[in-house]
Amino acid sequence: MVFLGMMKKKNSVLSVLLNLECLVLLMFMWFAMKHEMFFSPLFLSVGACEAAVGLSVLVSMNRDKGSMHLFECGI
DSSP, rough: HHHHHHHOOOOOOBHHHHHHHHHHHHHHHHHHHOOOTHHHHHHOOOHHHHHHHHHHHHHHHHHHHOBBBBHTTTT
């Protein structure tokens, strides 16, 4: 479902970042259900870092180009 959302709405940076965050949360839940508690905090910290980097890229693109769409920014 996450991959279909990425393929369908791939022109907006915000939707791509939200789909990636959903993927990280799904993987965290999968690790938690498998009782792999060693990897759970690691995945949460990587997910938090990924969200911070994604938000900073989103803000810098919006300030630089004035748009958050991939096709308008030349990416």
